[in-house]
Amino acid sequence: MDKKETKKLYNLKVNLLKKYNESYFDKNKSIVSDKEYDEIKKEVLYLEKNFSYLVSKHSPSQSVGFKPSKNFKKSIHKIPMLSLGNAFSEEDLINFEKRIKNYLSIRNDFKILYSAEPKIDGISASLTFKDGKFHKGLSRGDGKEGEDITDNLKTIKDIPKKISHKDFPEEIDIRGEVFIQNSDFKSLNEKFANPRNAASGSLRQKNPEETKKIPLKFIAYTFGYESGLKINNQSDFLKKLSEWGFKTNPLNKLTTGIKNLMKNYNEIEKKRANLDFDIDGIVYKVNDFATQRRLGNVANAPRWAIAHKFSSNKAVSKILDIEIQIGRTGALTPVAKIKPINIGGVIVSNATLHNEDEINRKDIRVGDTAVIERAGDVIPHILSVDKQKRLKNSKKFIFPKNCPSCGSETIKEFNTVTKKVDAVRRCSSEGYYCDKISIEKLKHFVSKEAFNIDGFGKKIVENFWKLKLIKYPQDIFNLDFSKIETLDGWGKLSVQNLKYSIDQKKNISLERFIYSLGIRHIGLENAKLLSKHFVSFSELKNLSKKTNYEDLLNIDGIGETQVNSIKSFFSNEANKRVLNELEKVLLIKDANLISDDGLLKNKTFLVTGKLDGISRAEVKSLIEENSGKTISSVSKKTEFFNNW
Secondary structure (H helix, E strand, O other): OOHHHHHHHHHHHHHHHHHHHHHHHHOOOOOOOHHHHHHHHHHHHHHHHHOOOOOOOOOOOOOOOOOOOOOOOEEEOOOOOOOOEEEOOHHHHHHHHHHHHHHHOOOOOOOOEEEEEEEEOOEEEEEEEEOOEEEEEEEOOOOOEEEEOHHHHOOOOOOOOEOOOOOOOOEEEEEEEEEEOHHHHHOOOOOOOOHHHHHHHHHOOOOHHHHHOOOEEEEEEEEEEEEOOOOOEHHHHHHHHHHHOOOOOOOOEEEEOHHHHHHHHHHHHHHHHHOOOOEEEEEEEEOEHHHHHHHOEEOOEEOOEEEEEOOOOEEEEEEEEEEEEEOOOOEEEEEEEEEEEEEOOEEEEEEEOOOHHHHHHHOOOOOOEEEEEOOOOOOOEEEEEOHHHOOOOOOOOOOOOEOOOOOOEEEOOEEOOOOEEOOOOEEOOOOOOOHHHHHHHHHHHOOOOOOOOOOOOHHHHHHHHHOOOOOOHHHHHHOOHHHHOOOOOOOHHHHHHHHHHHHHOOEEEHHHHHHHOOOOOOOHHHHHHHHHHHOOHHHHHHHHHOOOOHHHHHOOOOOHHHHHHHHHHHOOHHHHHHHHHHHHHOEEEOHHHOOOOOOOOOOEEEEEOOOOOOOHHHHHHHHHHOOOEEEOOOOOOOOEEEEO
16 A cells, blocks of 8 residues: 555544544444454554554544543543553463563563453543542543543442541542443343443433432442552552452452463353353453553553453353244244343343254253354354253253144245255244234334334334234224224324324335235245236236146246245135235235336436435335336446435
8 A cells, every 4th residue: 555545544444433432432322343443443553553654633542532521521630541452362462471571671481460350341430539538530531531420420339438547548549440230230221222331321411310320330440640559569459449448340360371361361251141240351460560660651551451352242141041933934933032141232132043953953952051142233143052061950952843822833844946854943824823923924014115104113013913903914004093092102193193104005016015915935026026927916816816826937036936935825815815805905006007218217226324204115116116226236337326
């Protein structure tokens, strides 16, 4: 890369970090995983190291955290609250110790004593005590200047308000982490993504009385400014903190040597699942204070400490139960109910087990200690179980041979295309006999790509089903609105809005109607092909009178698998009744109404992002109705692009 390109890349990375910091520190919202953030940070620091002309005030080498909020008074830290360098491997720890020994000019075989302290994933705070009294409390802010959140910190029971010990310094800044225990977080009704966000949001309440309602905890681990502290090392300081009335991490440990650091790291990582607070790594500090002072700092991080991060996308937890979920196509999906655990900033309590074969292959059982992985937006799944920790009375999980919902036999179908038996076991009931399948069919019916009824989401479907207001798709268009108006949470206006939304969707294109039926193996693209073939709803409905469906194989893009699904659907009496009833209440537009010579003829569109008041599926449909073409990615032929 030339100088211009290098600067461009550097500024891009720095601006990303600025954006993430603003969201994390100022808005209490994590929009990127710790792993991804740390990778970008490493790239920025690498670029600065190798290209001296690169510098930015927003770089992690120049700043810590983010500018304090305008909602609170600002106050300068007498001693800056520094960030920590990160280690992700044993090699990183080896290099960390090498740098220390090289800087101090000591022998390689010299044993450095470290204080190993689990890093709680909470909000840093600095508490100033003068003459034994809690005087002021600050957030980290940007490391140099923090927010004055004294009144909110005073509501935390773990923070002593007055300390009368003779050896307590005349003035000292006690620093630590404010957090919420996982058990307490589960009882909160507030809509927080995870315990850290809950702690951050609570500390930044304008009204301390609101903060008081939140069960915040405080663990102390270091100090900033001090006057009169007579302690020589970190381990003694931690003991003294306990004597003064502060809580410290019970997992703190003194150790020496990289092998012992790694051993402790692995032991703590295994314990994470059973802890009542989130930790995202272990901080190693050179124990001796005099040595710390000799080592000093580099940029915004001390030379004498490092944070050894856990993998952000993996965690260990206990399998509490295995439940069977049933989809609209009858597929039985096993789901592990696990002890809630924080993975990459998200509290995870469920993990997919995929299918019966996966459970048998990994021998997954209720009560097992399991490694759970969550990568990106992928649904968490179980990588493996620790059989050495398995209880003696553990029983092998037996997959149900009958549907848990309706009692019908569950089957594994033979795929005529692959010539193999499917891995997925399915409920054999047809039509709307199985309640679970029926509910999922209704959810699909009102989904964005189908009827897209505004205000009629999954929760409404489930609620109306329980109240016996709906059972079949046609019931949606024949709702008793007077009855709905009497329900909790519903009023005249909300009912009017719902009725209006439903009435607006009584006019629908044939392709979206076909898709809404939830025929197995018939997605949006196949629904388009079928609509162009049949043209009208009446022709589509005639399928129920057919005995031979082989002519459908002549449709380009429709194969044997799709034909078998269509045959199964239109041969079922319950499905036939649904079609007849829907015909009475809907206006289903013929496919031939879509012009080949519309305003958008020969134009190509890419539609992405979230649209205001209309779904992407509807936009695509409108484009195609006017002879335009939609694509899924940018190409040379793309003429119009949106990213709302």
